Structure formats: structure tokens, C-alpha cells
Amino acid sequence: MIDTHTHIYLSEFDADRDAMISRAQSAGISHLLLPNIDQDSVEDMHRCVEVYTGFCKPMLGLHPCSVKDDYKDVLSRLKLYLDSDRCYCAIGEIGLDYYWDKQYVPQQHNALSTQLEWAVSKGLPFSMHTRDAMDDAISITKDCVHYKTRGVFHCFGGSTDQARKILDLNCALGIGGVVTYKKSMLEDVLKFVPLDAIVLETDAPYLPPVPYRGKRNEPAYLNYIAIKLAEIYQVDKQVIIEKTTANARSIFKLA
Ligand SMILES: [Zn+2]
Structure with a gap:
């Protein structure tokens, strides 16, 4: 499995980072993709x-x-990193968030367009965060990217209609712990989403799956998301693992 969105560099993992990485490897995870x-x-x-x-x-x-x-x-300081010798697997995390603060909406739009242009010019995929701003994020992506690169709408929690628009842009949905929550509508939306368009993620330390709600999330818990998806798609867990891993390898160009 590949955890396509995880923040394991945060201080929440300082006390047991090595042990947490070992648990991830024992759970069958081959890569962690880290967005700053x-x-x-x-x-x-x-x-x-x-x-x-x-x-x-x-x-x-x-x-x-x-x-x-x-x-x-x-x-412009982040761009210096991007232009250095380092290899980044994606532009992220970028996006729009109207939930916490609407004061900087025009600046958020600008920052998103600029970074999507970086993705296109560097030939990199992107990892997109949206909260209360899905339609705007889809339309900016459509304008800036125009099928020139792919990306993942991470922690997807939108409608069927929004999911369709994202698939039309040749982008994928990042599915995490929310899919295991009882109140989540995601299960109904996913009935219209082919497995080709899904990647797994934890967004650790945030949004842990059931049965770890209220605790710290970590990459090893990806397993619970794969189990839930197997139930939704009515296939073996191994099918979910193979499909989503292949999707992540292709989008993020992992060897
Ligand atoms: Zn994140």
C-alpha cells in the first residue's frame, strides 16, 4: 500500500517515529508521500x-x-526548493479552505493558480486540499491544468457531481479515515467512482479511521481504510490494495 498523504514529520510523532515507521512497513506499506x-x-x-x-x-x-x-x-522561497536538485514527487499540499478563514480567499486563489502552474511546468502531479471550497478548486484546476498533469483531491468529501467533475479532469480521489465514519456520505458517492480513480491516504496524525477515532492517526491504519473499501466495492481487500497502489504509482510516478 502507499499512503499518498501523511504528515509524519510533525511533532506528534517525535516520541515514537521509528516504531511508527516499523508498524507501517509491517502493515505492508511501501511508500509514504509527505506534503509540507x-x-x-x-x-x-x-x-x-x-x-x-x-x-x-x-x-x-x-x-x-x-x-x-x-x-x-x-x-518565491518555496520555488527555490523546487528549482534545486531535490526530487519532489508532487506539488502539495495546495488548495482552498474557506472553513477556517475567509479573509484570504483572493490570495488563496492566486497561490493555488501559481502552484498548479508549477505542477504543469515541472511535470508533477498535485495533492489538493479543499474545505467548503470544492467547486472553486475544481474550476481553478480546470483553468490552470487543463489535462496537462494529474492530481489527487485529498481527503475527498464532496458530492457525486463533484466526484464526476474531478474524474473528468483525469484526477483521482484520496480516500482516508472519513470513509469509516458512520455519518459519512462517501459510501454512496463511491458507488459512482471506479476503483481506477482512488488512492489511499491517512492524512496522519489527523482523521483516524474507526476504531481509532479521537486518537492519533498513523500510516499503519491504512489497512482499516482498505478493509472498508473492500466492503463498499464488494471485492477482496487484496484487489483494493493492488488497484490503489497501481493508481498511486502511476499518478506520482513511483518506481
Ligand atoms: Zn494534509
Whole structure:
């Protein structure tokens, strides 16, 4: 399995990072894809990539909740990393978030367009966060990317109609712990989504699957998401694992 979106460089894992990585490997995970969220998190992320060489792959981006007045300066500093010798597997995490703060909506739009253009010019996929902003994120993606690269709408929680629009853009849905929650509508939406368009993710340390709600999430729990998807798609868990791993390898160009 591949955890296509996980923040294991955060301090929540400082006490037991090695043990957590071992649990992920024992659970059958081959790669962790790490999105930074701001400028400060880049070095912590790089450190994990160096310690767990080959297992952790970095992304680079500015999270919409980190877009403030100085976002243009931050973007130009992030661009220096992107233009360096380092290999990033995607632009992320990027997106739109109207839930926490609507003050910077125009700046968020700008930052998103700029970073999607980076994805196109570098030939990289992207990892997109949206909260209360799915339609705008889809339309900006359509304008900027126009089938020139692919991406994942991470932690997808939208409608069937929005899922269709994302598939029309040749993008995929990142499915995580939310799919195991009783109140989630995702199960109904997924009935219209082919397995070709799904990748697994935890978004650890956030959004743990049942039975770990309220606790810290970690990559090994990907297993619970695969089990739930097997139930929804009525196939063997191994089919879910093989399909979603192949999808992630293809989108993020992993060897
Ligand atoms: Zn995230």
C-alpha cells in the first residue's frame, strides 16, 4: 500500500517515529508521500525523507490555511526548493479552505493558480486540499491544468457531481479515515467512482479511521481504510490494495 498523504514529520510523532515507521512497513506499506504545509515544515519533512530514504517521498507546496499577507514571498522561497536538485514527487499540499478563514480567499486563489502552474511546468502531479471550497478548486484546476498533469483531491468529501467533475479532469480521489465514519456520505458517492480513480491516504496524525477515532492517526491504519473499501466495492481487500497502489504509482510516478 502507499499512503499518498501523511504528515509524519510533525511533532506528534517525535516520541515514537521509528516504531511508527516499523508498524507501517509491517502493515505492508511501501511508500509514504509527505506534503509540507508551510515554509517552516519543509526542513522537518526533508529530515524524514533523509532518515527513511526511499520510504518517504517529499512534496512541496503552500497549504491554503498558511496563505497570509506575505504569501508571495513564501511562494518565491518555496520555488527555490523546487528549482534545486531535490526530487519532489508532487506539488502539495495546495488548495482552498474557506472553513477556517475567509479573509484570504483572493490570495488563496492566486497561490493555488501559481502552484498548479508549477505542477504543469515541472511535470508533477498535485495533492489538493479543499474545505467548503470544492467547486472553486475544481474550476481553478480546470483553468490552470487543463489535462496537462494529474492530481489527487485529498481527503475527498464532496458530492457525486463533484466526484464526476474531478474524474473528468483525469484526477483521482484520496480516500482516508472519513470513509469509516458512520455519518459519512462517501459510501454512496463511491458507488459512482471506479476503483481506477482512488488512492489511499491517512492524512496522519489527523482523521483516524474507526476504531481509532479521537486518537492519533498513523500510516499503519491504512489497512482499516482498505478493509472498508473492500466492503463498499464488494471485492477482496487484496484487489483494493493492488488497484490503489497501481493508481498511486502511476499518478506520482513511483518506481
Ligand atoms: Zn494534509
